[in-house]
Every structure is written in structure tokens, then in C-alpha cells.
Amino acid sequence: MESLDLPSDIIFEILTRTSLNTLGKCRLVCKEWNHMTYESSFTRLHCERTHTILGYFIQCMSRNKRTATFVSIDKSLDSIFDMSLNFLPRSVAIEASSNQGILYCESQEPQSLRNPRIPQYYVCKPSTKQWQAIPNPKTRYFTERTGMIVLGSNPLHYKIVRFSQPKFSFKSMGYYNLRCEIFDSKFWAWKQSKEIQLPHLVPLSYSPTVLASGTMYWLTTHNHVFAFHVDQESWSMFPIPKPFNENDHYKKKQLVEYQGRLALICMGREVGIEVWVMDDYGNQVWNKRQTLNMDALRREKCYASPHEVFTFRSDLEPNNLMGKKGFSQKLAFFPRKKVEYE
Structure with a gap:
């Protein structure tokens, strides 16, 4: 065209x-x-x-508590935009991020002394200091993985997908099942979807969700990709590129979003870093796009390894986090500082 x-x-x-x-x-x-x-x-x-904010929330674990720090791709903006999560009423851990600057968080403090094990869940927009408590899912089931997707911006419409451990496991029957709950901001409620049945001993990785073309992706521990299709509430699995299944020269694998598509970054002992992109979802065709030399990285000293890294991109426009259902519980407008660029 x-x-x-x-x-x-x-x-x-x-x-x-x-x-x-x-x-x-x-x-x-x-x-x-x-x-x-x-x-x-x-x-x-x-x-x-x-005035778009682009960067990463780096979440680390210390003394059984997760703390998140924002790192901008432009360090000159760090002193202009305060992206801390201190505006929330409780200390939180990020569970999922979206492509429109909205985070899904879980409190690390109990709602009340009567229910010390029940957390509070929030959606928030750090760039505007807005937050809203949302109804709890079935917290008696331990959370395994979560993902978030924004479907519309005016009015704001988003969904949160939560996989949790079921009451009864069927591992002895040859598969690994997960409960699936979906929160829809349009109806302001959670609903239970059909359980996920994965092959036995094929759990999902602990990395944050990768979102591409309306689908949520996780890497499994057996060199496959688990895909959850939000619109259809269905799932599928497919293998990563063949070179990574046939040898063990790649010690680190990570799913990412690359120019709107699903991609896989692999770090090898000898070959460096390779970037493979899913160019054909229907036929599951991966193509290698880049090979990066690791010599410069090997010379760098790394003192810490982040627990989770969440990609973040946001504007400065306030959103009604409840969509059509009402008004956000907290809307903290703050004066915008004048931004000057060289």
C-alpha cells in the first residue's frame, strides 16, 4: 500500500x-x-x-518484599516525571502492565487485621497518579500468572486475566490444570472462564506477560510458547524456533514484543544474542532478525538481577479507570512541569 x-x-x-x-x-x-x-x-x-513516558518498571525482591523502580529510556526525564508508586494507599507489587500506561497491582499489606491473608488489588496510572481499587478475584486460590490488556481508550476498557491453582489438581491424569478468571472493566466484575489444561510438567515461566496483537504469551519450561487469546478466551501452544530445541547452547530465553509482533531473544554461550520474530502466526514461522555481539556485555559488571521487568508506555492524560461504571476513586491531578529538550 x-x-x-x-x-x-x-x-x-x-x-x-x-x-x-x-x-x-x-x-x-x-x-x-x-x-x-x-x-x-x-x-x-x-x-x-x-510528552510520552517510555521505559521500564524494574521489580526486585528483597526480604520477601517486591519493590519497583522506573527507568526511563531518556534519563534526562527522570527529574521531571515522578513515576514512583508511593501515591497508592498501600505498598504494592506490580502484577501486570498494559500498553496504555495502566498497571495492575497487588497490595503487600492486608486489607484489615481480620483478613491478614487477603490482599487488595488496584489498577493505576502512575503518570497521572490515578488509582482505583477493584473487586478481588477468588483469593483462596494461589495466583500463578496474570496479564492485562487495554481494549479501548475512550472510554477506557481493559481486561485482566488471572491463572491460579485449582482446588483439585489432575497431574496424575497426565495434564496440569489452571483456573482462569477474567476481570472486565466494562462489567466491573470477575468471571470464571474454562480451565486451562496444559501437558504434565509444563508450567509457565515467571516472566511478565508479553502482549502482541491482542494475545497474551508466556514461555513454558519445555521450550514452547503458551498463548491466551483474550477475545475468544481460548489458548494454544506452539514450539520456539528449532535451533533452540535441538541444542543447549542457549542458556537464556525471553519472549518480548518486537515492532508489534511476538519475538524471542536468546542468549548463547558462543553465538551471542539472537532475535527471532514470529512472522506467520498461522503456520508458526519464526525468522531470525538480528544477531548481537556479547563482548561488550561480558565486560560489564552486573551486581543485581531484577525479579521482573515490565515494559511501560504512557501519556499524561487522565483516564476514568472505571470506564463507564463511574468515576475513579482517586484522581490526583498535579501541575505539569515545563519540559525542555535540547
Whole structure:
């Protein structure tokens, strides 16, 4: 598809001034636009012009308590935007992040002394200091994995998927089952979906959810990818690229989102870092996009290993976290500081 007969530099200028929501739609117009909007030069200029916050929440474990620190891709903005989670009424741990700056968190303190084991759950937008307590899922079932997806921005519509340990396990029957609950902000309630039945001894990895094209992905411990299709409330599994199944030269594997697609990053003992992208979901075709040299990384001294890393991208516009159901419980507007760029 041609880019509407406009010069690429004009399209670049227009797209760097669009909102996050509009940018996501523009990426669907054609491959040229999609590729352009993922270039590093575009990302930096778009963040500057639209005051978009882009970075990572690094969550570490210390003394059985998780703490999250935000790291921006542009260090000059760290002193301008306060992205701490101290505005929440309780100390929390991040359970899932979305592609629109909304986090799903669990309190690390009990709701009350009467129920010391029952936490409180929140959705929040750190860039605007908004938060909202949401109804609890079935907390008597231990949480295994969670994911979050934003389906609409005006009004805000999101879903949270929670997998938990069932009351009765069927491991002896050859499969590993998980309870599945889905919170829909449109109805402001959890509902139980059909249980997940994975092959025996194939649990999901502990890494945060990877979201691509409306599907949530987790890596399994047996070199497969577990996919949960939110719209259909169904799931599937498929293998990672063959080279990683046939040898053990790759000591670290991680699913990521790469230019809107599912990708796999693999760190090898000798081959360095490889980036493989799922180019054909229907036929499960992986293609290698990049190979990175690790010599520079090997010279770096690493003193800590994060427990979890959550990708974060947000604008500064307030959202009604309850969607059409009402108004957010907490809406803390704060004066915006003037942002100056060199």
C-alpha cells in the first residue's frame, strides 16, 4: 500500500505528533508506517513532542518484599516525571502492565487485621497518579500468572486475566490444570472462564506477560510458547524456533514484543544474542532478525538481577479507570512541569 502519496518525511512529522492511541491505529495502515514508528529516532522525537513516558518498571525482591523502580529510556526525564508508586494507599507489587500506561497491582499489606491473608488489588496510572481499587478475584486460590490488556481508550476498557491453582489438581491424569478468571472493566466484575489444561510438567515461566496483537504469551519450561487469546478466551501452544530445541547452547530465553509482533531473544554461550520474530502466526514461522555481539556485555559488571521487568508506555492524560461504571476513586491531578529538550 502506498503511503497516501505523501513524502515519507511529511508522514514522519505527522506521526511524531499523534497520540499513543492514534499511533497504534496508524501502525496498521501499512508496513512502511509500522516500521517507521519503531525506529529509535522516531521514538525519541515522538516522546519529546507528545510528552510520552517510555521505559521500564524494574521489580526486585528483597526480604520477601517486591519493590519497583522506573527507568526511563531518556534519563534526562527522570527529574521531571515522578513515576514512583508511593501515591497508592498501600505498598504494592506490580502484577501486570498494559500498553496504555495502566498497571495492575497487588497490595503487600492486608486489607484489615481480620483478613491478614487477603490482599487488595488496584489498577493505576502512575503518570497521572490515578488509582482505583477493584473487586478481588477468588483469593483462596494461589495466583500463578496474570496479564492485562487495554481494549479501548475512550472510554477506557481493559481486561485482566488471572491463572491460579485449582482446588483439585489432575497431574496424575497426565495434564496440569489452571483456573482462569477474567476481570472486565466494562462489567466491573470477575468471571470464571474454562480451565486451562496444559501437558504434565509444563508450567509457565515467571516472566511478565508479553502482549502482541491482542494475545497474551508466556514461555513454558519445555521450550514452547503458551498463548491466551483474550477475545475468544481460548489458548494454544506452539514450539520456539528449532535451533533452540535441538541444542543447549542457549542458556537464556525471553519472549518480548518486537515492532508489534511476538519475538524471542536468546542468549548463547558462543553465538551471542539472537532475535527471532514470529512472522506467520498461522503456520508458526519464526525468522531470525538480528544477531548481537556479547563482548561488550561480558565486560560489564552486573551486581543485581531484577525479579521482573515490565515494559511501560504512557501519556499524561487522565483516564476514568472505571470506564463507564463511574468515576475513579482517586484522581490526583498535579501541575505539569515545563519540559525542555535540547
